[in-house]
Amino acid sequence: MNKNLDFYKWFNDISSKLGSREISFKKIFKYLDSQPNPIIIVETGCLRNKNNYLDGQSTLLFDKYTLSRGEKSKVYTVDINPNSTKVCKEVVSENVAITTDDSVRYLNKMSNDFLKNKVQVSMFYLDSFDVDWRYPYPSAAHHLKELTAINRILHKDSLVVVDDSPATGNLTQNDGNANEPWKVLAEPSPSPTIGGKGFLVHEYAAHVGAKLLFSHYQAGWCQFNK
Numbered sequence: 001m002n003k004n005l006d007f008y009k010w011f012n013d014i015s016s017k018l019g020s021r022e023i024s025f026k027k028i029f030k031y032l033d034s035q036p037n038p039i040i041i042v043e044t045g046c047l048r049n050k051n052n053y054l055d056g057q058s059t060l061l062f063d064k065y066t067l068s069r070g071e072k073s074k075v076y077t078v079d080i081n082p083n084s085t086k087v088c089k090e091v092v093s094e095n096v097a098i099t100t101d102d103s104v105r106y107l108n109k110m111s112n113d114f115l116k117n118k119v120q121v122s123m124f125y126l127d128s129f130d131v132d133w134r135y136p137y138p139s140a141a142h143h144l145k146e147l148t149a150i151n152r153i154l155h156k157d158s159l160v161v162v163d164d165s166p167a168t169g170n171l172t173q174n175d176g177n178a179n180e181p182w183k184v185l186a187e188p189s190p191s192p193t194i195g196g197k198g199f200l201v202h203e204y205a206a207h208v209g210a211k212l213l214f215s216h217y218q219a220g221w222c223q224f225n226k
Contacts, residue, residue, distance in 0.1 A: 004033075007068035011061070017053035020217035024161070027214045029065060031159055031222075032122055038072035039065070040121045042110065044103040044146055045128035045163075046077040048084035050091055056163065058125060063092040078106040079128065103128040104142070107149035114153050124150055127163035131197045139164075144200040154224045160210075165198030165219040194219050 011029070015022050032039055047059035059077050066073035075096040079085050085100045092098075099106055114121065129142040143162055154160070169192030174183040184192060194202035194212075198219045205212065211223040 003068040007064055010064060014053060018056070019054050020166075021056055021163075024214055024216040024218040024220065025061060027216075028123070028159070028161060028218075028220065031213065031220070032065065032069075035122050035157060037070045038074065039069040039123075040073065040119060041066060041075045041123045041125065042107070042121050042150075043075065043077040043125040043127070044079075044107070045126075046079040046084055046088040046098060047091055048079070048081070048087055050087060056127070058127065058163070059088055059092055059096060062125070063096050067093065067095055076110065078103050104145045104149050107146055111150055111153045119153075120155055121150075121153060121158055123159040123161065124154075125161045125163070126197070126201070129197070131164045133196070136196055136199065139197045140200040143197050144204060147201050147204065151224070156223055156226050158224065159213065159220055159222050160201070160205075160224065161218055161220040162196075162198035162201050163218050165194050165196040165202075165215075166217050167192045167215055168195030168199075169193070 015026065018025055041062045043059060043062060047057055049055055059075065062075045066075050077088065077096060078099045078101050079088070080100065080102055082100050085098050088098050126143045126146050128146070129139040131139040147160065170185045170189040171182040172185050174180050193199065194215060202219065205221045205224065208224060209226070210221045213220045213222050
């Protein structure tokens, strides 16, 4: 318990540096607090710049958190860019297993290994393909491929988080209200939904009845395989 308190002391000191990701990272750790040991986190797209908290520093955050949750808790991260994995190795502890590979191929092999060894993953954090906000389809499709690669090892409580997935909707100018210059169009316009990297994951999640746990700059779901 003391280690967990030490983590939150550290996290609270740096959380304001996370910008748009601050609130969802807080919800991620709150959710993981409710899960049993060991905490196993699998991440695609690792930390690539030292001390750039606006970029997320997710591998470092997950490293610090799993160190607070017991010796069998661990982080697995993969990135296709060897420069990124090199930087990551210089920042995090040996509790993080770092691999340079294509994430979909890596996750498929990992799923085989974890099934064989009965390893349960607490969270998958998908963030391996930079999004082009003008044309998010390639990134969204890649993260749907990642979800396909891990689907067989998702259990009811596995948390799946996709970075860069803010809500998107049809807006109109809100004339006469300077404090709220935009408003969401009512029906027959479609209601707001998940955008960015996660929009295809969200469409799949909605079809299979997964639960949207939170929607901020990052989006998180659980209960894919109830």
